[in-house]
Amino acid sequence: MSTTTPPVTLTLPTRPVLAGFHPDPTVCRVGDTYYLACSSFEYAPGVPLFRSRDLVTWELVGHALDRPSQLRLDGVAPSGGVYAPTLRHHDGRFWLVTTNVSDGPGHLVVTATDPAGPWSEPVHVRAATGIDPDLAWDEDGTCYLTWSDGGIVQAVLDPTTGELLGEPQKVWGGAGGKDVESPHLYRVDGTWYLLVAEGGTAAGHAAAVARGPSPSGPFESNPANPVLTARGTASVVQNTGHADLVQRPDGTWAAVFLGVRTAGYFPSWHVLGRETFATEIRWVDGWPQVGAPVEPSGPDTGATQTLGTDALPGDWVGAGVFPADVLRRSDDAWVLAARPDERTFVGRRQQHRSFVATAVLTADDPGAVGGLELRIDPTHAVTAEVTGGHVRAVARVGPLVQVLGEADLPTGAAVVVEARPSAAAWYSHERGPDEVVVAVDGAHGRVELGSLDGRYLSTEVAGGFTGRLVGLVASAGEVAVHAFTYTGAAGRAS
Numbered sequence: 001m002s003t004t005t006p007p008v009t010l011t012l013p014t015r016p017v018l019a020g021f022h023p024d025p026t027v028c029r030v031g032d033t034y035y036l037a038c039s040s041f042e043y044a045p046g047v048p049l050f051r052s053r054d055l056v057t058w059e060l061v062g063h064a065l066d067r068p069s070q071l072r073l074d075g076v077a078p079s080g081g082v083y084a085p086t087l088r089h090h091d092g093r094f095w096l097v098t099t100n101v102s103d104g105p106g107h108l109v110v111t112a113t114d115p116a117g118p119w120s121e122p123v124h125v126r127a128a129t130g131i132d133p134d135l136a137w138d139e140d141g142t143c144y145l146t147w148s149d150g151g152i153v154q155a156v157l158d159p160t161t162g163e164l165l166g167e168p169q170k171v172w173g174g175a176g177g178k179d180v181e182s183p184h185l186y187r188v189d190g191t192w193y194l195l196v197a198e199g200g201t202a203a204g205h206a207a208a209v210a211r212g213p214s215p216s217g218p219f220e221s222n223p224a225n226p227v228l229t230a231r232g233t234a235s236v237v238q239n240t241g242h243a244d245l246v247q248r249p250d251g252t253w254a255a256v257f258l259g260v261r262t263a264g265y266f267p268s269w270h271v272l273g274r275e276t277f278a279t280e281i282r283w284v285d286g287w288p289q290v291g292a293p294v295e296p297s298g299p300d301t302g303a304t305q306t307l308g309t310d311a312l313p314g315d316w317v318g319a320g321v322f323p324a325d326v327l328r329r330s331d332d333a334w335v336l337a338a339r340p341d342e343r344t345f346v347g348r349r350q351q352h353r354s355f356v357a358t359a360v361l362t363a364d365d366p367g368a369v370g371g372l373e374l375r376i377d378p379t380h381a382v383t384a385e386v387t388g389g390h391v392r393a394v395a396r397v398g399p400l401v402q403v404l405g406e407a408d409l410p411t412g413a414a415v416v417v418e419a420r421p422s423a424a425a426w427y428s429h430e431r432g433p434d435e436v437v438v439a440v441d442g443a444h445g446r447v448e449l450g451s452l453d454g455r456y457l458s459t460e461v462a463g464g465f466t467g468r469l470v471g472l473v474a475s476a477g478e479v480a481v482h483a484f485t486y487t488g489a490a491g492r493a494s
Helices: none
Strands: 026-030 033-037 046-052 059-065 086-090 093-098 107-112 123-125 131-137 143-148 152-158 169-172 181-188 191-198 206-212 237-247 253-261 275-284 287-294 303-306 317-319 327-329 334-337 344-349 355-362 369-377 380-387 390-397 400-408 414-420 435-442 445-453 469-476 478-488
Touching: 026 237, 033 086, 059 093, 059 107, 086 131, 093 131, 143 181, 169 191, 181 237, 191 237, 206 237, 206 287, 237 275, 253 287, 334 344, 334 469, 344 369, 355 369, 355 380, 355 469, 369 414, 369 478, 380 414, 380 435, 380 469, 390 445, 400 435, 469 478
Parallel strands: 026 086, 131 181
Antiparallel strands: 026 033, 033 046, 046 059, 086 093, 093 107, 107 123, 131 143, 143 152, 152 169, 181 191, 191 206, 237 253, 253 275, 275 287, 303 478, 317 344, 327 334, 334 478, 344 469, 355 414, 355 478, 369 380, 369 469, 380 390, 390 400, 400 445, 414 435, 435 445
């Protein structure tokens, strides 16, 4: 570690390395490959896993909780389910610890030799309540479980059985901010560092660090805390925190962390959820310090995704349900079945600020209702809702449900849900983060049925910890989906 490098002005990245709803990132490295996991909340499969050679370009390789025996979803509510994980590599295996707050109390530990799976059945740590667990091993092989529960709490753990081998002890209360959480422990040049988030995962979010002689401290707070925050700045990325450090193959260090990109006039709104960003880390006087941004370079070229005929794309998830339990492939379509008394949703994350999604679908059985939907949760959504040969544009904002427009749906016509830049004047309180439009594409071109200010599908309005997803919904009976395409726009997507 260097003690001669002068401090630098904090410069945060403006572009995420994982766009859209990918919060609470955790990272480790094996050889020259990095592996990253994120929280997934009520969506299944849970805990997406990615790999990269440069910390910038990430490939989805699977999910740590990819089957019902690992992930209980009974009665899961929006922003329930799986909270922040920690991913580590130790003794030839990958270890992941997380919390399913809808199946508690306690934490879950799963292991794999390859992040692509298979991952083990979970070991339950029932005696440790709270959230945001971390695993770290001392040189003698002792495993420490550290988590958030009214401060940062720690106990020695047998990770193979889930048994705590001692009474939990509070080891640090943070650097003065509220909601001290997301602890991560690192041993660097013989010193132990404890990195936490505090200030709440909103405008006050920050990362703080302490150091001590052992995994249990006693910990000395960095006098320069917080080491990472955007609060009170004009940074494009805000609400920054929940960081995790990783050493690169050349011996230098980097960090991944979450943040949001707001849009619209005051007070502004974020709709994509908490995203993953990255930065270099320098060591100054024995403390980690944010360095240069790590982010994509060059123009964003956008992206297109279609549904195939053999398998769903790997990034498709279900809200409170595994997609395979409600979606099946028939001869010429994917068939989505509604669950009793529930609107069943499967889809993908919105990862671009502007996008167009289209679907050709039919709901011909008596009483069948379904369609194409953009949502942040079931009660904050815009749907192109199809019944028989008819389509309605339906907006849901909390308890309010409004039909924005409706029309006949010709055979073979596609329904459309689009997020486009707001048309309101720049200096106007009517300028939201975007405009959500529902339309029909038929033989005579596109006909718009209605639109909604995108602020009503934002975290600031809906609450919670997730972001927007776009996909398929069934409210009653079965809906046949003959085609689906998502096209994220270039340019403004970054």
